[in-house]
Every structure is written in C-alpha cells, then in structure tokens.
Amino acid sequence: MEFQPVVMAAGRGSRMTDLTCKSHKALLPIGNMPMMWYPINMLEMAGFTEAIVVVLDSFATEAQKVLTEICDVKMRLDFIGIPDTEYWGTADVLRHIKDRIKTDVLIISSDLISDVSIHDIANVHRTYDATITSLLSNIPEQYNEIPAPGPKSKKKPEKDYIGLDEKGCRVLFYTPEADLDAEKVKISKSLLKRHPCVSIKSNLTDCHLYLMKKWVIDFLMEKRSISSIKGELLPYLTKKQFSKPKREDLPNTDASVLSANVAKDIFSFISQDPMLKKVEKTSTWIDHTGDMDNCYHGNQIRCYAYLQSSGFCARTNTVSSYCEINKQIPRLLQALAPEKEIPTKHSSAVIKGTSQVGSECLVGEGVTIGDKVSIKRSVIGKHCTVGDKVKITNSVILDHVNIGECCNIQGSIVSSNSHIIDKSDLKDCIVGTGENVKGKYTNEALTDVHRMIEI
Structure with a gap:
C-alpha cells in the first residue's frame, strides 16, 4: 500500500456547539448519511480497501456500527479511540497512532465533502516527491458569506495567507491570519532569490486532506511542541524548505555536541534509502528539468498543493456550512457516490x-x-x-x-x-x-x- 489512509473523526465541533452539544460531530447527518461516511466513501472510490479511523472513545462502538451496518461500508476500518478527556490536535493524534503507520500517509478530515479525485492529488505528490501535499480549494469560500441559522454573529472567518510559485502548485509561504505581525506578510530574501514570482492567496481553503511522508511522523515524535497539522506543522515545513541542515551550519562543532544537535534537526529524519535514490533518478513521475532543476535537487523538504478549481468541495465545520451543504446534497449525491443508490x-x-x-x-x-x-x-x-x-x-x-x-x-x-x-x-x-x-x-x-x- 503506497499511502495509508487515516480519517480524523475525533473533532468536537467547537464551531457548531448548538448541534454538537448532545451529538458527535462526525455522526451528524448530511443528506441522511453520517458526515464521516463521505470521506470514507472518497477513499473507497479511489480503490482503498482499508483505513484507520480515529474517534473519541465515547462513540467508537457507535461509529463502527453506523458505518458497517447502516452505511454498508466494505472497507476494513481500524477504529482507534482517543480519551474524551484529552483535547489533542491532529499532530498529537499522529503521534498516538505512530506504531500503526507503516507507509506514507493520507490524512483526511471527517468533515470534508468533495468530488475531487485522490489520484490527481497523488500525482502531484509523486511528481515532485513532496514531503507534504495539501488539497486547497477556493470553492468553499461562498459558505462563509451565507448567514447561519441562530443568533446573528459578527465573527469573521479566519484566512490563511498562502504563497504559491508561478505554476501554482509549490507552497512557498504559509501563515494563518492570526500569526501575521500587524497584518504584514514578510517573505525572506532567500525565498525570493529562488522564486522571484510569488503569488499570495488569501481566498484559498485548506481542506484538511494531506499526503505526507512517513518520516514526518517520526519527526513529530521529537518535535512534541507541534500540536496541529494545519496550524503548526504545515507552516513549519514550509519555512524549513529553504533551510540547511545543522551539520552544515556547525562545521567546527565537537562531534558529541554535533550528534546531539543533529538528532533534533528535522533533516536527520529524512529517508536516505539508496534504493529510493535510484528510483528518483529513473522515475517517470519526477520532472528533473525546469522547475525541478533548482527546486527539487536543492531542497530536501518540499511542500506542494493540489488546487481544486471545479466541482464540489467544502468542509462542514460551521453551522452555516452544515446547513448549506445539506441543501445542496440532493443534487450532489450522484457525483459523490455514483455506485451507491441513495x-x-x-x-x-x-x-x-x-x-x-x-x-x-x-x-x-x-x-x-x-x-x-x-x-x-x-x-x-x-x-x-x-x-x-x-x-x-x-x-x-x-x-x-x-x-x-x-x-x-x-x-x-x-x-x-x-x-x-x-x-x-x-x-x-x-x-x-x-x-x-x-x-x-x-x-x-x-x-x-x-x-x-x-x-
């Protein structure tokens, strides 16, 4: 198996507590099917036969029953519970299930509903041998503007500022709006030397679907201060793309001190399997010219994205999006589940x-x-x-x-x-x-x- 799927279904629905105070978010119905069925159906349509499903301990049994008995899911699902008393981020969850991860990993949120082809995202990941590849979309932006049922709220949705290269697929800059200093976007000179043309986008949605190298999870075991993929790990990896290993920065350091430093350096986790190096040189997926001439061979860490610009893509993480997606789902079911008669x-x-x-x-x-x-x-x-x-x-x-x-x-x-x-x-x-x-x-x-x- 090239990618091991992990469905993140332990979210508590903190942005939609009026609906989740007595119900588990992942089991809220959308079009009379539980929310978490949609990403699992995506995986099934892409040809996956098994997946890890991370849920809270309190509804692991119920989730398993609903998906297998009511939704008739044929995939082999390995349910892993996390304590209800713990408020873990997605990176914390990856640390929790590390022993179950045997290959590169495909992480997908239980609130994602999309007709995107996972094969298209995987093709970008393979072509550039990316460290992490994200699914981005500008389609869900409309749901942020739709009034939600219930008391009126003036809270604006948070934006992410994402810098892309001229091809629109390499992620060069990534920071949440909350992390900006006086609303100013700062770009390093080293980045601009390699990529003089950077397109900064503020209207893209991170859909919480990632393809990731297995060694990144090994790194997370060392870097325990990182709690979430989207808010912390992704910005960290994006910045590290143009950095150098500490060994190069400390040429005169004592050997024992150097060893202690390198053990904590992200570059020491990158796989150096000789067989993989031969595959890189001969692979028809990897473009060794043009963009790759400077970027691929010069950077050990590479962050890429697949931009879904057509079709349907939305995250059901607010009351307004939940309401609107339910209204649209009757016309979308055929595209989302063509093999299932609903x-x-x-x-x-x-x-x-x-x-x-x-x-x-x-x-x-x-x-x-x-x-x-x-x-x-x-x-x-x-x-x-x-x-x-x-x-x-x-x-x-x-x-x-x-x-x-x-x-x-x-x-x-x-x-x-x-x-x-x-x-x-x-x-x-x-x-x-x-x-x-x-x-x-x-x-x-x-x-x-x-x-x-x-x-």
Whole structure:
C-alpha cells in the first residue's frame, strides 16, 4: 500500500456547539448519511480497501456500527479511540497512532465533502516527491458569506495567507491570519532569490486532506511542541524548505555536541534509502528539468498543493456550512457516490394527499408527511412525522422529529428527537436535541447551551 489512509473523526465541533452539544460531530447527518461516511466513501472510490479511523472513545462502538451496518461500508476500518478527556490536535493524534503507520500517509478530515479525485492529488505528490501535499480549494469560500441559522454573529472567518510559485502548485509561504505581525506578510530574501514570482492567496481553503511522508511522523515524535497539522506543522515545513541542515551550519562543532544537535534537526529524519535514490533518478513521475532543476535537487523538504478549481468541495465545520451543504446534497449525491443508490425519497416514506415535496429535497426512511404539506430545498431525516398544512423551506430536519400541524419552518435546523408544537413559526433558528418548541421565533438558538448561557 503506497499511502495509508487515516480519517480524523475525533473533532468536537467547537464551531457548531448548538448541534454538537448532545451529538458527535462526525455522526451528524448530511443528506441522511453520517458526515464521516463521505470521506470514507472518497477513499473507497479511489480503490482503498482499508483505513484507520480515529474517534473519541465515547462513540467508537457507535461509529463502527453506523458505518458497517447502516452505511454498508466494505472497507476494513481500524477504529482507534482517543480519551474524551484529552483535547489533542491532529499532530498529537499522529503521534498516538505512530506504531500503526507503516507507509506514507493520507490524512483526511471527517468533515470534508468533495468530488475531487485522490489520484490527481497523488500525482502531484509523486511528481515532485513532496514531503507534504495539501488539497486547497477556493470553492468553499461562498459558505462563509451565507448567514447561519441562530443568533446573528459578527465573527469573521479566519484566512490563511498562502504563497504559491508561478505554476501554482509549490507552497512557498504559509501563515494563518492570526500569526501575521500587524497584518504584514514578510517573505525572506532567500525565498525570493529562488522564486522571484510569488503569488499570495488569501481566498484559498485548506481542506484538511494531506499526503505526507512517513518520516514526518517520526519527526513529530521529537518535535512534541507541534500540536496541529494545519496550524503548526504545515507552516513549519514550509519555512524549513529553504533551510540547511545543522551539520552544515556547525562545521567546527565537537562531534558529541554535533550528534546531539543533529538528532533534533528535522533533516536527520529524512529517508536516505539508496534504493529510493535510484528510483528518483529513473522515475517517470519526477520532472528533473525546469522547475525541478533548482527546486527539487536543492531542497530536501518540499511542500506542494493540489488546487481544486471545479466541482464540489467544502468542509462542514460551521453551522452555516452544515446547513448549506445539506441543501445542496440532493443534487450532489450522484457525483459523490455514483455506485451507491441513495433515493431522494425513501421507499418506506408515506406522503399523503396533495402534499408537494420538491425534487431538490431528501426524505428519509420511515417518514410520514401529512396532507397539504409543502417541502422545498430541505432534508427530512429518518422516522420523522410532519403534520397537515406544514411548510418547510431551506431547512434541515434531523431524525425522529415530530412537527405538528400548520407549522412554518424556514432556514432552520431542527435537531433529533425534537417536537415542534402545532402552529409554531420558526425562521432562521436552531432547535437543539430533544427540545419541545412552541411559538414564533426568529434567529434564535433554542438549545440547552444557550439557556445555560442566559442563566
């Protein structure tokens, strides 16, 4: 196996706590399939037969049951739990599973939904024999501008400033907006000497999909101060591309001191397998001329990116993105899972009388819809009951929800096991798990979390 897939599914959903306070983020339904099924389906479509799935201990059993029994995943999944009491970053997780990693690794977040071909990303990684190759996209930017259900927030999404070479595939500069000094982008002279043309992008999204050399994980065991891949490891590797090993910087150092320093230097972890060197010289994947003439042979660390410029790509890490992706998923399912038949209206669903359910909707298993109901651009979860004369527009209704007669629900998310009383009117609201709601609300978060904050 060339790349060992690792699905990061232990995230707590800190940016969408109204939805995750009683549910695990990775199991939140998108189009009536759990969120974490989508990246696993990507891997399955790319031909992978096994993967490591990292989850919190508290839902490891549930995740395994949902994916194998309900989603019918054929891949062999090795579930590894991490303690619920630990707040580890993605780099911390790699250290935790180091003994399970035998080859170069493919890391993918459980909240990524994309129709990108993993083969295309792998081709860039192979061509330049990259240390790390990231998936970048400017497609998800639209979701940051869509108003989210619930209380209005003025918080702006954080940007990353990414410098690319003239070909647009080598990452020369990478820093989060929060790390900028007085909003000034500083570029070293050594970088500009090698790459006088640097294109700085602030509208690209790091999709949290990485192809990475195995030796990087060995380095992380030494560099324990690095906690996350995106926020710390990637900027660190990007800067190190144009550095030199410490051995070259300390020519007159005593041998014992030199040995201690080199052991901590990132360059000492880079594989020097003679067979790999022969492969590099003869490989048809590696371009030894042009860009590679100066960059490939001159740098032992190389950071690259694949930019997805068409199709669909988004991360479900905010309430607004979760809501919008659910609205779009009915038209995307065929492209995302062409080999899996997912009906827009489950055969067990009962739609009474003159009710109308739009073609851009999804209706789950065991749903009962009363008479004179109108449902547009919405997802109705499993085993829901919708009363007579109800209007549902641009909304996401999760599993086991009971909606009474004559209700009007617009632009809202209603969490599992909730009950919306007759004649209620919800506009741009979030209803928490197991809530009973009656009345008229606009831009409200009707959840235990907000009630505790108010008290």
